[in-house]
Amino acid sequence: MSRFTGYFLMKEGDIPDYVRFEFPDYFDDGAKLSVREIGDGNLNYVFRVVDERSGKSIIVKQAGEQLRISAEMRISTDRNRIESEILLLQDKYAPGLVPRIFKYDTVMCACLMEDLSDHRLMRYALMEHKTFPRFADDITTYMVNTLLNTTDVVMEHKAKKELVKSFINPELCEITEDLIYTEPYNDAKGRNIVTPENLDFVKKELYGDRALHLEIAKLKFDFMNNAQALLHGDLHTGSIFVKEDSTKIFDPEFAFYGPMGYDIGNVIANLFFAWDNGDAAGNGVFCEWTLVTAVEVIDLFRKKFLAEYAKKVTDIMAKTEGFAEYYLGTIIADTAAGAGTELIRRTVGMAQVKDVTTIADRAKRARAERINILCAKDLIMNRAAFKTGDDFVAAFRGAVKAVDAL
Amino acid sequence: MSRFTGYFLMKEGDIPDYVRFEFPDYFDDGAKLSVREIGDGNLNYVFRVVDERSGKSIIVKQAGEQLRISAEMRISTDRNRIESEILLLQDKYAPGLVPRIFKYDTVMCACLMEDLSDHRLMRYALMEHKTFPRFADDITTYMVNTLLNTTDVVMEHKAKKELVKSFINPELCEITEDLIYTEPYNDAKGRNIVTPENLDFVKKELYGDRALHLEIAKLKFDFMNNAQALLHGDLHTGSIFVKEDSTKIFDPEFAFYGPMGYDIGNVIANLFFAWDNGDAAGNGVFCEWTLVTAVEVIDLFRKKFLAEYAKKVTDIMAKTEGFAEYYLGTIIADTAAGAGTELIRRTVGMAQVKDVTTIADRAKRARAERINILCAKDLIMNRAAFKTGDDFVAAFRGAVKAVDAL
Numbered sequence: 026m027s028r029f030t031g032y033f034l035m036k037e038g039d040i041p042d043y044v045r046f047e048f049p050d051y052f053d054d055g056a057k058l059s060v061r062e063i064g065d066g067n068l069n070y071v072f073r074v075v076d077e078r079s080g081k082s083i084i085v086k087q088a089g090e091q092l093r094i095s096a097e098m099r100i101s102t103d104r105n106r107i108e109s110e111i112l113l114l115q116d117k118y119a120p121g122l123v124p125r126i127f128k129y130d131t132v133m134c135a136c137l138m139e140d141l142s143d144h145r146l147m148r149y150a151l152m153e154h155k156t157f158p159r160f161a162d163d164i165t166t167y168m169v170n171t172l173l174n175t176t177d178v179v180m181e182h183k184a185k186k187e188l189v190k191s192f193i194n195p196e197l198c199e200i201t202e203d204l205i206y207t208e209p210y211n212d213a214k215g216r217n218i219v220t221p222e223n224l225d226f227v228k229k230e231l232y233g234d235r236a237l238h239l240e241i242a243k244l245k246f247d248f249m250n251n252a253q254a255l256l257h258g259d260l261h262t263g264s265i266f267v268k269e270d271s272t273k274i275f276d277p278e279f280a281f282y283g284p285m286g287y288d289i290g291n292v293i294a295n296l297f298f299a300w301d302n303g304d305a306a307g308n309g310v311f312c313e314w315t316l317v318t319a320v321e322v323i324d325l326f327r328k329k330f331l332a333e334y335a336k337k338v339t340d341i342m343a344k345t346e347g348f349a350e351y352y353l354g355t356i357i358a359d360t361a362a363g364a365g366t367e368l369i370r371r372t373v374g375m376a377q378v379k380d381v382t383t384i385a386d387r388a389k390r391a392r393a394e395r396i397n398i399l400c401a402k403d404l405i406m407n408r409a410a411f412k413t414g415d416d417f418v419a420a421f422r423g424a425v426k427a428v429d430a431l
Numbered sequence: 432m433s434r435f436t437g438y439f440l441m442k443e444g445d446i447p448d449y450v451r452f453e454f455p456d457y458f459d460d461g462a463k464l465s466v467r468e469i470g471d472g473n474l475n476y477v478f479r480v481v482d483e484r485s486g487k488s489i490i491v492k493q494a495g496e497q498l499r500i501s502a503e504m505r506i507s508t509d510r511n512r513i514e515s516e517i518l519l520l521q522d523k524y525a526p527g528l529v530p531r532i533f534k535y536d537t538v539m540c541a542c543l544m545e546d547l548s549d550h551r552l553m554r555y556a557l558m559e560h561k562t563f564p565r566f567a568d569d570i571t572t573y574m575v576n577t578l579l580n581t582t583d584v585v586m587e588h589k590a591k592k593e594l595v596k597s598f599i600n601p602e603l604c605e606i607t608e609d610l611i612y613t614e615p616y617n618d619a620k621g622r623n624i625v626t627p628e629n630l631d632f633v634k635k636e637l638y639g640d641r642a643l644h645l646e647i648a649k650l651k652f653d654f655m656n657n658a659q660a661l662l663h664g665d666l667h668t669g670s671i672f673v674k675e676d677s678t679k680i681f682d683p684e685f686a687f688y689g690p691m692g693y694d695i696g697n698v699i700a701n702l703f704f705a706w707d708n709g710d711a712a713g714n715g716v717f718c719e720w721t722l723v724t725a726v727e728v729i730d731l732f733r734k735k736f737l738a739e740y741a742k743k744v745t746d747i748m749a750k751t752e753g754f755a756e757y758y759l760g761t762i763i764a765d766t767a768a769g770a771g772t773e774l775i776r777r778t779v780g781m782a783q784v785k786d787v788t789t790i791a792d793r794a795k796r797a798r799a800e801r802i803n804i805l806c807a808k809d810l811i812m813n814r815a816a817f818k819t820g821d822d823f824v825a826a827f828r829g830a831v832k833a834v835d836a837l
Contacts, residue, residue: 177652177655177656178652182601182604182605182608182655183601183602183605186599186600186601186604187599187601189599190596190599193592193593193595193596194592195588195589195592195593196589198588198592199588199589202588206748207747207748210748211747213747235751235752235753238748238751238752239751239752239753239754239757241748241751242748242749242751242754242757243754243757245746245748246583246584246749246758249583249588250583250656250657250658250659251656251657251658252656252657252658253656340651341613341617341619342612342613342616342644342647342648342651343648343652345641345644345645345647345648346641346644346645347641347645348645348648348649351645351648351649352652
């Protein structure tokens with residue numbers, strides 16, 4: 026039973042009463058609750074509720090029916106159900122690496138979840154050139170455990186198909202299909218944002234490269250059709266909370282069944298964006314950390330994947346000699362492609378990253394963007410040749426050299 | 432509203448009343464209805480209802496909850512909904528090539544459909560070495576229209592995802608996963624049926640070939656994950672009714688979103704089974720027709736596919752130069768694999784085909800089975816090299832030569 030009988034967008038003032046009704050045991054009777062709306066995303070309202078006496082806190086996250094920046098674009102509130110259900114599932118597979126969900130209310134499309142205010146958004150911490158020694162280990166544990174365990178290599182096949190059905194996510198997938206797999210290559214809707222210094226470069230390298238378009242078309246339909254694993258679907262450093270001794274992956278509202286490499290590639294690309302920012306600031310130590318971490322993400326993923334595969338695989342044909350290595354090979358190729366498409370779409374698409382957009386020096390920013398684009402093209406066009414972490418970083422270093430030689 | 436308030440398995444005596452209630456306008460008031468249960472499948476009950484005065488008739492098809500041959504295996508009656516919905520959809524895409532559905536009753540899991548008693552089951556007609564000049568043209572129209580039009584290359588992407596969701600078919604897909612992609616290669620459940628003369632041959636060529644197992648594993652997970660098009664899912668010559676001037680494809684209860692080549696390959700393999708039967712009877716003219724028809728099925732599919740693609744494709748990236756040809760190339764490779772896996776599973780698996788099992792001469796039957804297996808392995812192992820109809824028939828003729836040289 027919900028506190029309310031019909032959906033409406035809650036205001037701060039509605040929240041204390043709502044929390045007490047929905048989760049009566051969480052706060053003491055004498056609690057003095059204060060509420061602040063802290064959402065900075067585009068789709069959701071995030072209320073932080075604190076008991077001023079005990080300091081205890083909780084988050085209420087409610088899905089809106091339209092984009093916060095534009096009432097024109099309406100989006101189904103079902104994404105909040107998807108997010109709550111997937112966080113519950115991921116908490117089972119990767120305990121401690123996702124925020125806890127206490128309750129999901131289908132009437133209000135809202136959930137009560139663990140408050141992670143003692144963590145920081147990873148992107149902002151990286152923009153201060155902070156390093157996180159646990160990150161490669163934590164993110165690869167999270168990815169191997171949530172991705173491999175939701176495939177039909179591991180899961181009972183009928184149960185896996187029910188999960189596929191439950192996480193079909195037409196509206197948010199459409200956003201990805203448009204923003205990642207279409208517009209960066211043709212500016213079809215006139216929504217791209219290209220820095221003036223790179224207009225000709227983008228015209229030639231992205232809009233004018235037909236061989237690239239053909240590979241993107243292949244990747245687009247693989248993304249749309251290959252129901253391999255239950256992805257996070259938006260695994261950039263703005264979807265990760267960090268503190269010294271903790272990593273929490275949140276905001277999986279883009280979750281659906283797709284190719285694993287899409288998630289892993291997103292992580293790699295966002296480490297490269299962090300490099301862009303550190304390099305513009307002349308912080309070589311930080312830059313080195315981002316690349317070493319990219320190497321570790323790939324190589325630890327490989328190692329943990331094969332270990333978990335040997336332990337968990339149930340399907341008899343999946344146990345065929347050589348299949349695990351073949352399967353991992355396709356995942357790493359998809360990872361190269363996923364990193365490439367993320368590098369490109371964040372550089373010329375409508376949703377850019379602050380790591381790059383905050384580089385004040387125009388020439389440095391333009392250089393970073395060219396590096397991202399050339400690295401991306403190598404990753405996409407030669408994706409089948411990528412195997413180890415070193416291969417990925419070699420592509421990035423190669424792009425730096427190529428741009429500096431232009 | 433249904434005639435009954437709860438599901439039960441109807442008997443012949445229940446049917447006249449049921450039909451008059453469900454479809455009151457179909458028969459005249461004075462009609463004298465006679466009913467006969469004519470189902471010969473394993474899952475469903477098929478009642479033919481005839482007005483003895485006018486000759487007018489209709490079919491009532493009801494889904495049972497267990498296999499007719501074994502009460503142990505229970506199967507969801509939801510497959511009848513899937514079948515009715517897909518026939519309605521296919522009637523839109525390929526009018527005249529599927530039986531008409533008049534009504535579907537969710538309570539009784541039964542549908543009222545067009546009576547095709549003036550048609551014959553194609554498999555039985557082929558076993559009498561009848562030829563069907565319209566077949567290649569009709570079946571390729573059916574396949575291009577029902578397959579290409581249900582992809583996201585053509586469909587609006589969100590609508591396509593809703594179709595994927597609606598046709599997720601865990602139980603019947605599991606049968607395919609076991610019987611086609613697992614058991615023929617290891618007899619995992621002891622259900623295979625191998626003719627005594629071929630025991631050693633099957634042990635060596637199927638159970639002992641690890642390179643083959645690896646390719647089957649790849650195909651199995653592609654079958655399970657690649658939500659490319661809404662397949663028929665069981666497109667053999669026992670799912671096709673024919674008469675001189677008409678082809679009707681029915682029984683799509685295995686329908687789900689999978690790789691198109693699975694359907695097309697099934698058609699090719701079943702033409703080869705017809706060859707086996709004709710060859711054992713020394714009917715060279717019929718054999719030639721089966722192979723010419725296989726060539727036409729591939730080549731007409733290619734031609735109609737590209738024409739329909741040019742007309743219907745909506746996705747901007749799918750219009751990229753070269754993509755249609757790439758996409759068709761993957762479909763034809765999947766077709767080779769689909770033909771190969773069907774040839775093998777019908778030869779050693781638990782569900783065999785009468786074209787081959789009725790060959791009375793033991794040596795001739797064993798030879799046919801070896802041809803099927805060697806042809807299948809060529810199709811599977813070299814699937815990426817298959818392009819035209821001639822390539823498929825060359826593989827079959829090559830297998831005949833190889834077996835005769837053994």
